[in-house]
Amino acid sequence: MSEFIAIDGPAGSGKSSVSKAVARSRGYGYLDTGAAYRALAWHVLDRGAATDDSDAVLAAASEFDLRLGLDPDDRTVAVGERDITAAIRDPRVSDAVSGVARVPAVREQVNIFFRSLVAGAPYPAVVVEGRDITTVVAPDAPVRILLTAAPEVRAARRAGELVGENAAVVAEALHKRDASDSAVVDFLNAADGVEVVDSTHLDFPQTIDAVLAVIERKQGAEHGR
Ligand SMILES: Nc1ncnc2c1ncn2[C@@H]1O[C@H](COP(=O)(O)OP(=O)(O)OP(=O)(O)O)[C@@H](O)[C@H]1O
């Protein structure tokens, strides 16, 4: 049975890039839970429905053959035989994804999927990142981290990734998604026992080191080292 390393935080805080690097460096698995929500949003749109129609979302979720692995070097996401790895990063999906994430039955369904993936993982631990991982999906995980950064820093980092997109439009979309998502789960405040890593003034390697330091300290305490 794999151990959860639970990481949550707001949009653009570095959850996926930092978690992946941490998983690689420790030989752990990596689970991008946002990819599951994005894949479902893509699936709803692909069926010609809207993600603000919760009946349509539930119907799509009942016929949702999601394929998502734990290898930090393989980000492939598929629904059935269709590879949607790139499509789920499209702004059209980013704008629609909060609609599927606010349906409670969807959250229960994907959480069961996440726990079963980790339970059967061929790794000593899996770095699992998303917005409710430290609080809902794995509240008993030995390592729980809230990764954050100032809103303007997160927006600038995200704008830097999206070549050709207007920085102000990117920032507005990111803040809008945070506002919508934070009505469903609180990923802006650390729950009891959750360590905060604030990367506002850290570069990427320093952020990885800060997360690794928390993991080592927590695992050391857990195993009496
Ligand atoms: N400490 C850092 N310094 C500089 N850039 C960083 C740092 N941490 C992350 N980044 C960069 O910020 C961008 C956003 O990171 P990432 O996509 O991992 O965030 P996220 O929290 O997974 O976002 P979302 O929830 O929207 O998917 C990436 O380009 C990443 O390389």
Ligand SMILES: Nc1ccn([C@@H]2O[C@H](COP(=O)(O)O)[C@@H](O)[C@H]2O)c(=O)n1
């Ligand atoms: N644990 C999670 C993970 C994601 N979401 C929702 O999915 C969207 C996309 O997530 P990214 O990490 O890929 O940006 C996110 O905006 C949430 O709506 C979630 O609710 N819980």
